[in-house]
Amino acid sequence: MRAVLGPTNTGKTHLAIERLCGHSSGAIGFPLRLLAREVYDKVRAIKSDGQVALITGEERIEPPGARYFLCTAEAMPRTAGELAFVAVDEVQLAADRERGHIFTDRLLHARGREETMLLGSSTVEPMVRALLPGIEVETRPRFSTLSHAGSCKLSRLPPRSAVVAFSVEQVYAVAEMLRRFRGGSAVVMGALSPETRNRQVELFQSGEVDYIVATDAIGMGLNLDVSHVAFASLSKFDGVRQRRLTPAEMAQIAGRAGRHQQDGTFGTLGGSRNGGALEFADDEVYAIEQHRFAPLTHLFWREAEPRFDSLATLIADLEAKSGIPELAAAPEAIDLAVLRRLVDDPAIAEGVKTSGLVRRFWETCQLPDFRQQGPDLHARFVARLWQDLREGQIGVDFVAARIAELDRTEGDIDTLQGRIAAIRSWAYICQRPDWVLARDEMAARARAAEARLSDALHQRLTERFVNRRTAILMKTVGKDAGMLRVTLDEAGQVMVEDQPIGHLEGFRFVVDAGASHEDRKLMLAAAERHLPQLLALKAQALVREELGELTIEKGQVLREGRAVAQLERGKSASRPRLLLARELAVLDHAQKARLTGALEVWLESSLVPLAPLRALEEGALSPEAGSEVRALLLTLAAGGGSIGREAAGLAHVPKDKRPLLRRLGVTIGALDVFVPALLKPAPRQLLNAIGVDRRPLRERMEPVISLKGPLPAGYRRAGSQAIRVDMAEKLFRAAHDQRARSPGRGFSIDVALATSMGLSPDNFRLLMRDAGFRPGVARQLAEGAFGPPTPVRWSWRPPRKDRSAPQSAPRPAPQGSAFAALADLVR
Template sequence: MVSKTRSDSRLRAVLGPTNTGKTHLAIERLCGHSSGAIGFPLRLLAREVYDKVRAIKGDRQVALITGEERIEPPGARYFLCTAEAMPRTAGELAFVAVDEVQLAADRERGHIFTDRLLHARGREETMLLGSSTVEPMVRALLPEIEVETRPRFSTLKHAGSCKLSRLPPRSAVVAFSVEQVYAVAEMLRRFRGGSAVVMGALSPETRNRQVELFQSGEVDYIVATDAIGMGLNLDVSHVAFASLSKFDGVRQRRLTPAEMAQIAGRAGRHQQDGTFGTLSGSRNGGTLEFTDDEIYAIEQHRFAPLTHLFWREAEPRFDSLATLIADLESKPDVPELAAAPEAIDLAVLRRLVDDLAIADGVKTPGLVRRFWETCQLPDFRQQGPDLHARFVARLWEDLRGGQIGADFVAARIAELDRPEGDIDTLQGRIAAIRSWAYICQRPDWVLARDEMAARARAAEARLSDALHQRLTERFVNRRTAILMKTVGKDAGMLRVTLDEAGRVMVEDQPIGHLEGFRFVVDAGASHEDRKLMLAAAERHLPQLLALKAQALVHDELGELTIEQGQVLREGRAVAQLERGKSASRPRLVLVRELAVLDHAQKARLAEALELWLESSLAPLAPLRAIEEGALSPEAGSEVRALLLTLASGGGSIGRETAGLAQVPKDKRPLLRRLGVTIGSLDVFVPALLKPAPRHLLNAIGVDRRPLRERMEPVIAHKGPLPAGYRRAGNQAIRVDMAEKLFRAAHDQRAKSSGRGFLVDVALATSMGLSPDNFRLLMRDAGFRPGDSRTLAEGTFGPPAPVRWSWRPPRKDRPTPQSAPRPVAQSSAFAALADLVR
């Protein structure tokens, strides 16, 4: 029952818990021999090691052989296989290893691993890798074997129970049903930005892509079934069990301590310690907490040894179907071995043999062998014996007469090669395509085998890409995942950039945008994401704002504008302008969003902005002149009062409010030197009536009155009076233009020697002022038109021109003070009246 080992061949077992370097050792020994093979429990592991060995030995020397995939270059000397696909040519390869040999006690596949343990031998060296629990069985079955036990590189500690929302980064959550995997992954998407998902039902390509999501750090969590315990080398620091029981194909039962340790051992790789625990708040499958004995066993790697391994005849006879079944159901004659439970292939065989229409056509040993090979098609769809038997029966109808036509296989593959659909739909198609990939790998089942196998692999790759995309869309919120890192210890390593559109990007994921120097959260963000985005902004924005401020200082100040008391860049506030020492010298205050800059950065930016502001306020030089004149000792109190009033009025005030009556005659030349015009109705500075200074006065907030863009001489008027204008009926005229009309009228009055004088209306008409509004304006200045004279009866010609008169408006007189009212003798203040006389 046990294959004999050559006397010069070394047979050794390397046993120990996870993270002991067993697989690494096997790879080293494989590459140290002239040829060899390693059998793995999973296609995924075989592929992973295939890539490693290929990098060492080259593509032409390394082969990958699994049920669904076969990459075997001519002359290949190193074979990475699943246990079922290992070559049985004993002694032809220098080195042979079998990984996870403790699976010989597995109810479904144990007989496969038992057969490899007993019969797979290398010409020079054979290595069995697995858990220490298998040691008694190995020593009993293989007395000549060398047993080497290896300690774990790192420690594994129990961390207790933890809420999902408080799960530490780099954690794996293990669940035992698809529904529970999906539920946990959905919650992690809400709380932590998502997770990778690994299940046995996924194709190896999809699992690899999902594992890469986790390994690359794009997500900090992975949710998996117990398939994670089989050699997936992940950067996991904590393993959390969502359940401690599973359905093993027969019943729902609690995990054994060895099974718990196999899964928990994924935490802590190499010399990094790991922890394990449970998820609080979940009670699926019974009490969700480890017992003290289980914790001790897992931490100390002490488990009950296996008492038997499952065995099934690996080389049955094919004389007849009855003989085949009898051999497969035979019992071993070694006490350490037990007859394997009915596996799916034997269950399918028994069901099809009961169908006489099928069994009657399988009589010769060749047909019996071919029929058994057909029944061994794996149930990738996980449909169970009855449904799987129907698929095998249809397949046998095609194989009984020879090979399946390439056109038929290509059509079946094309039907499945559709990447649309949800997760469950794509998983079903991948399972189906894996069945056809297996069929195409058989040496004599399909015509144009290599072409059809390539088509099946390509279809599986496309479906796997689509499934990975659906899983990522459903279970990963990339922005939230990145934001979670911004509040963690690795936040400083994240790449934070500002794109040309002003969007703030953390690892290429937008979290908001800058309006000027103000961070605005993405409008479509959820409430949870908004809080994370603001936290990310607080941590990362200072560096972006510093770069933006530096750009302003060096070469982008020309893009600044002043509006509504603010300094703007691209329409966004950079600084506020507050009332300063005078109206023409506002105080510049940086917006509060720039408070995150350090003192030196703020000082440099403020200095640059103040230099720019000083040059931008050059049109207000006339206003500064009257402000400085008000401070001159020469002005005196009367002129100072007038100038300050004029400055606060933005360079234009009504004469009646100017207080000219208190200004001595000898002080008026000073006003003229300062650019002040004393008009008939207004005191104003003509230089401040131009568009540029008026715009500035409005922009810095000194003059809040309506603004005329071009400061036209005459405008239609309704509502508040614009700055620098005087009302004239239903029109308004700029005060310097009004003064021009008044001066022209006074010139005519001075030239007239008789009663009345003529006033030229043409000048007002050229400005756009209507005749009626002209008369109203002139009346305000003391001008009165005379009555028009009618022509005598019988005479013809134009009417005689109207003659005007003028009387001073007398608006400069000081306001007489009213006499104080007498205090009644009965008043309580009567006694104080004498004190104020």
Template sequence: MGANRPFLAANDAAWRNLLAATAFGRHYGPTVIAAASDSRIRAVLGPTNTGKTHLAIERMCAHSSGAMGFPLRLLAREVYDRVRAIKGDKQVALITGEERIEPPGASYLLCTAEAMPRDGGGRAFVALDEAQLSADRERGHIFTDRLLNARGREETMLLGSATLEPLVRSLLPKAEIIERPRFSTLSHAGSAKLSRLPPRSAIVAFSMEQVYSVAEMLRRFRGGAAVVMGALSPETRNRQVELFQSGEVDYIVATDAIGMGLNLDVTHVAFASLTKYDGVRRRRLNPAEMAQIAGRAGRHQRDGTFGTLAGGRRGGPVEFDEEEIYAIEEHRFAPLTKLYWREAEPRFDRLSVLIGDLESRPEVEQLTAAPEAIDLAVLKRLAEDPDIADSVRGLGLVRRFWETCQLPDFRQQGADMHSRFVSRLWQDLREGYIGADFVAARIAELDRTEGDIDTLQGRIAAIRSWAYICQRPDWVLARDEMAARARGVEARLSDALHGKLTERFVNRRTAVLMKTMGKDANLLRVALGDDGTVTVEDQKIGHLEGFRFVVDAAADQEDKRLMLAAAEKHMPQLLAERAHALIDSEFGDLAIARGKVWRGEEVIAELEAGKNASQPRLTLTKDLSALDPAYRTRLQEALDLWLERKLAPLAPLSKIEQAALDPEAGSEVRALLLTLAGRAGVVQREAAGLAHIPKEKRPFLRKLGVTIGALDVFVPMLLKPAPRQLLRAIGSDRRPVRDAMEAVIEGGKHVPAGYRRAGKQLIRVDMAEKLFRAAHEQRASAKNPRSFQIDIALPTSMGLHQENYLRLMRDAGFKASFPRQLPDNAFGPPAPINWSWRPPRKDVQPRKDNKRPAKPSEGNAFAALADLVR
């Protein structure tokens, strides 16, 4: 049990029996090792992608029973699923530190190296994967022990790197060495920027900070990446690997854990760094370690490449030297010279004896004492505590205490912090079992899926500790129930962590858009929703406003660039669908406003000034430039027909415009018609130039629908709401328009089209003309045309106030004379207002008069009527 063991007499029967029962004679002398080796041991050595694990699975399934040990829980699980598919659920067991699936009588055991029986468990076949990890500082002694001791009844197989060959030959001289060549070629591809990495690439970094940084950049430039780190739970790692394997993302960012047998469809491996911290110091990877990672590129017969990531700064220059490139490409590496060893079966007489055996050194030159692992560091720290040391006495308690110290440090807190957790655990274990209620409470505390990535990682590490505790056969009451609870919580936390990683490092929309840039972009499913939403493979990239593509407002700047590129590729197809739908719907939902043709909030076309105000020219938007010419022509023709129907209310204006082009109308009439058309059907009489128009031409104007009024020349048909609103909509008349075109409205700063001022109110020009004609008719029928009365019923019914009516009538040449007020104490009906008329000057604008009209006397009918209106 080590060089420091006291000499035992040769006639000590107990020692002789122990020596005889031990496979290697306990002192690991060369002659003893040679005697223990036989031809049933096969060492299958070679680089990655040689099919070693697949061969071992085939050999194990050919035997009646078997066991395989792996360096990672997820590898054990992967092979467990494969063997279970061949042999059935009842024949295959899975045992790891945190998981135990062990059907009664199972013949085949898949496990981690730590959970693997030292002697193979009496099975016909035994295999140890990644046996070169015997040279690992942390776990090397475990692999060395299994390499030297785990044996199958019929066949033993050691799988590993070719660097292990000299030590296998010296330690196991009768073992059969089988070298397997790599199935594919691995070649150096130089350095490349992150934005130029080929799809299906793995980027390897050696710190969490660097992994996150690279993954964030890949999310921006390439849509995202899967993330694989040792700190993740196996379930989360599997989900992330599946994210990459399924093709949802084309990149995976990982630590060197990717080199431990993960089967990935990787074509290129890029190193973000070539240095790492190995627990003692930061150092450069050796060529064998580089090859183990680079060997993930290429699979089966497909060749792979490796290189570095341009722009790496931390840890020195990221460049391979010529010797490293040659070694990796040719699979030639310096052989291992030492394997780490630690006493696997120490004595449990006392803590001091236990520690002494664990610190003992081997006597074989090929073996060297393992560095102090976390379990030994915890043991030594706790042994210095007098209270703990006094409580650990006797073989049973010493053994149980050592098993407690071997609890893995899943939280990576270091020996000091981890020893505190182990100390608290020991307080319960030294008395017997841990109560189920206590364990259930601790598990429930961790069953929370909220929080960020680091928080979820911490909870997963904590629940893995409890999962390990619950798997121990004699630590927890209701072990199976508590173990199931712990696995359930770990699964939920892993799902939440996977979701957080995907949310942070995967932009599914950008990932889909990156695929649209490839050669097979036309094979992707592009859809245009009824609401104008544009999707690529069900990922929204934007929407169409009319025929203009608008990028999703939630996208960042890099996404917008990609979306515009994707939209440009698929825009002809999308616009053709939209054009076809518009034509089929006969443009029922289109509208004209602000000089444009709209469909809801979407602009379809713009209206430009044509030869005539009533006939604007329709121009499709520039966004339709990508539309197929045939569709564009068809759409243009259909929209022209639609516009012609929509402009029907402007037929009176069009009639005037056409008449203005008729030479037979005469230059004076043509000038008036052009002025009238230019002012959208209404022009003040002073600006109409009526003095130059012969009277015989006025019937011609009336046939065109033109009314020559006392103050205005206008087209009554154009004073209706429909043509007025349409004129404003097409941009021919920019003045405000009333929806109902009421007869009289309150005045404001701007005069709406078709109205004129009447004091503080506004009156429609045709209604004003109606008042003027009524006044002239009453003047003509009066006995004295120079002093006559006007019926106030008509202006009152229109809602025109007295003072505003007086101003309007004065503009038309009418003047009101109010009677004298009755003296005090005199009663009688109010005297009527007398009116007179004098034709206003036609060649100048009406004079502005700021004088307020005379206030009518009390009792006047107009005053009473005004009060009623108010």
């Protein structure tokens, strides 16, 4: 027998599952039905459906040949030695006021034939050693680090966070704020059915929402991918009084952060003051981070097998003390409180005389208070139930009618929660072996009703606390806009990931009227990213519908060769003004405005290749540019992206401004200043089409062309040929690299690069001469010598335009002149 103890995220439950599957039979008792169901699914996947059973108060799936049992602690088989392996999870709950005596009994008596394992917190170690001498205790360290992150406002809560509250009202309030500001959250409370909790957990696990709001039930083994746990309160009502959580309880909850090797953080939720000041004390932070807590000094005990001779004997046994110092008498639990109240009613007590009736009456009092109504109201329900059970079994028609009354999915969240709690009571009743006729049929009906109610409750929770539209926008705003799927339907509605965010009125985006203030800001942010492409799609569709295919030529927008609009120079070269042709001026104002809007959006999308030119124009307006750079950029923009170096005024541009020019895509070459992106065919053709650059146009912008007529835009003359300015710069740089490698007298230049471009040798020499390069005289081979010619040695000096002006000596004044006399006086 051994105890495996340690903080959360140490793999204790995983170890128990491995040991269970390694034996011929076994059982594990869990504190929650939800956790039992989770492990049941895992073991069933390993051992097959026919060998695995799930036994809880409300649910019993027990195949005839079952050998492995996953149970709640209350439903565990108590007989020792019948199964090869037995484990009890979270044994520290033996110190719980309400259920502690159950876990204490399992700790003392649940035994496996071959192996017994107790799992829990290290705080229970002294009690385990005292009550079970000779037990082997194994302490496991946490896989990941848990650290304190301080207080955090809800608006800055990191993704994959869990917020823990301790009342339904507080859970709803936090979830509502997360819905408004972060798109929503999953909600997990002990009052929810396991099915609803599973669906809500899946909502978080799948990533549909990044937040989960839960009560302290989250601390009992729910495996979630949580990176941060934020406490909305540090105190709770424990059934007797409002008190601050113990450090061990804090750690049990905070330990949900970080799974396996992933580190986690915990802290408080800033701005909330429910339940006292939200600050961890230094000693609490130390205890949680280092997993050091005060050990338990006692466990709660109650006689698990009382005598049923009479009601008085039963109560006396249930109130008896153990006589063992480590085992304190359990506080009055709900079942004993109900028993006392019903015994005080003579009409009930007088009818419970025999041992069999006493046992049956006690079993009835042990019906869990699923509705959380308290002892008085719950006692009334048990009293009515006892009236039916005292005479025998409850009839099928009566049970079916009660289930049918509850099997209604209309209503709000609280209404559905109440129905689920009530149906759980009937599910428990139908699971008892001798309480209901046609037990299996009624149990199946109760489970089916609970499943339908759970689906409806999940839908209501999602509708109230998850704003799918906001969640989608929160996930995508700030990321690459290309990752966001934005569409425009035929009705003009704008959809983000199939969620409507607004519509287009003409060419104006209008936010969905039903959106909240926070949603409106997010939707506008998403729309701004994609609005140009959406407007372009709509404009293209409208233009095709009304005008057909359009082209831009010679400063006009043409349709089948006829002018639809004129393009005039606007505020800058890249932003021409559009004026409708006279033929369209007869349209009424509304139609003309609609068509003009469509054409303007169409033109804007057509001018996308001129983005580098617009960057120059905008850079010229930047305060960072200064007057010298502004003049250069405006001259370069007016030249369509390339000008000769002599016209650039570089002598006036400070050296510290050169990085700004590079950021704008400007290259300062040996002979030209140019923007490489504007030398491509698309922007050159567009500049020519809108009438900005009327120089001859080359459709393909080849590197080297034969020169016939005026020099085309983007080219430099090279003898009888012309070379594109960026290709010329490539040749100049290659030559300067060769010069740098040969610091002596003369250097060689490889003409192969020029030849590959199509530049003839003679024209190459003329081009290089413009850049200051001079070829030497080739040395002839000696007479009778054979071999390749000696390479030509080149030299370089700055081009004439870059040389300093020569300082010539002043001419002497003619003798006898006034200037000569003045010179003599100066001397």
